[in-house]
Amino acid sequence: AQSVAQPEDQVNVAEGNPLTVKCTYSVSGNPYLFWYVQYPNRGLQFLLKYITGDNLVKGSYGFEAEFNKSQTSFHLKKPSALVSDSALYFCALGRRDDKIIFGKGTRLHILP
Amino acid sequence: EAQVTQNPRYLITVTGKKLTVTCSQNMNHEYMSWYRQDPGLGLRQIYYSMNVEVTDKGDVPEGYKVSRKEKRNFPLILESPSPNQTSLYFCASSFGRGNQPQHFGDGTRLSIL
Numbered sequence: 001a002q003s004v005a006q007p008e009d010q011v012n013v014a015e016g017n018p019l020t021v022k023c024t025y026s027v028s029g030n031p032y033l034f035w036y037v038q039y040p041n042r043g044l045q046f047l048l049k050y051i052t053g054d055n056l057v058k059g060s061y062g063f064e065a066e067f068n069k070s071q072t073s074f075h076l077k078k079p080s081a082l083v084s085d086s087a088l089y090f091c092a093l094g095r096r097d098d099k100i101i102f103g104k105g106t107r108l109h110i111l112p
Numbered sequence: 113e114a115q116v117t118q119n120p121r122y123l124i125t126v127t128g129k130k131l132t133v134t135c136s137q138n139m140n141h142e143y144m145s146w147y148r149q150d151p152g153l154g155l156r157q158i159y160y161s162m163n164v165e166v167t168d169k170g171d172v173p174e175g176y177k178v179s180r181k182e183k184r185n186f187p188l189i190l191e192s193p194s195p196n197q198t199s200l201y202f203c204a205s206s207f208g209r210g211n212q213p214q215h216f217g218d219g220t221r222l223s224i225l
Contacts, residue, residue, distance in 0.1 A: 006154075032211040043116070043202055043216030044155075051211060090154060098162060098210035099170055100145065104154035 002027045004093040006103035013081045014111050021076040021106045023091030032094030033074045035065055037087045038105075044090060050074060061085070081110045114139050118203050118217035125193060126225050133188045133220050135203030143206045144186040145170070145214065146178065148199040155202065161186055162209065193224045 004025045013019040025031055032051050036044040048059025055067045065076050076089060091103040116137045125131055137144065145160040147170075157170030161180040175197055177189040186205075190197060200221050204214040 034213060036216075041218070043218045044204075044214075045216070046213040049213055092155075094209075094211040098143070098160065098168070100157055100160070100210050100214075101171070102147070102155040102157075104152060 002093065002095055002101065004033075004091050004101050004103045006089075006091055006106045008106050009104075010107045010109065012109045012111060015083055016080050019078050019081045019085070019108065019110070021089050021091075021108060023074045023076065023103060025072050025074060025091075025093050027093060027095070029096060031074075033065075033067065034092040034094065035059065035063070035074075035076050036090045036092060037061075038090065039087050047076070047089075083110045083112055086110045114215065116203055116205055116215050116217040118201075118220050120220060121218065122221050124223040124225065127194055128192050131190050131193060131222075133190075133201060133203075133222070135186045135188065135217060136184050137186075137203075137205040137215070138184065139205060139207075139215065140183065141205035141207055141215070142183070143209055143212065143214075144180065145204050145210075146176070146186070146188045147202045147204065148172065148197075149202060149219075150199050158188070158201075160210065190222075193222075195224050198222060198224045 034049045035047040050067045058064045093101045146158040147155040156172045159178040161167045203217045206212040206214045
């Protein structure tokens with residue numbers, strides 16, 4: 001079965017520290033993977049995607065993600081967290097039948 | 113400005129009273145989709161459309177209908193709403209197929225009493 005999992009409901013990081021939000025996936029064939037961010041009372045905003053190519057993908061607002069095929073992971077990272085990064089983050093998997101599966105979301109709290 | 117517009121943003125209604133949530137995009141996107149967001153469950157895809165007159169079920173289509181008569185519009189119809197359809201709904205669109213980044217509307221919060 002094709003799926004995506006975000007194992008952490010919440011992640012707390014001190015401002016200025018590096019942050020990681022985890023995502024693992026299960027898919028037959030090559031995956032299409034995405035990260036989105038949701039701020040309160042807003043729709044989701046696209047951060048970055050992996051379709052093929054370099055395993056390190058750079059995206060918006062200084063975020064990047066590392067695709068690891070052997071560990072079936074696509075973790076979101078940022079070298080130095082900002083308080084304004086506090087939000088709800090979703091990992092998503094695009095399937096070959098054009099359905100899209102989202103993870104349950106990880107709430108990121110950046111502590112001043 | 114490129115955008116996905118949903119209406120209404122908020123609606124409180126009663127069980128069994130048919131309702132429609134409209135979605136319109138001005139980016140000439142082929143792919144459009146509806147999701148519901150529930151606490152602890154993330155986003156779940158209800159229906160999606162690859163182009164005009166082409167619609168397919170997502171993972172939670174029961175109790176919903178959609179239509180795609182024009183490229184820009186993708187309304188979500190609840191023929192006989194029930195309390196378990198109380199949720200936050202999002203419409204999204206993208207170029208091409210489901211393997212492209214999606215643009216999301218700001219959401220519609222539905223409460224079915």
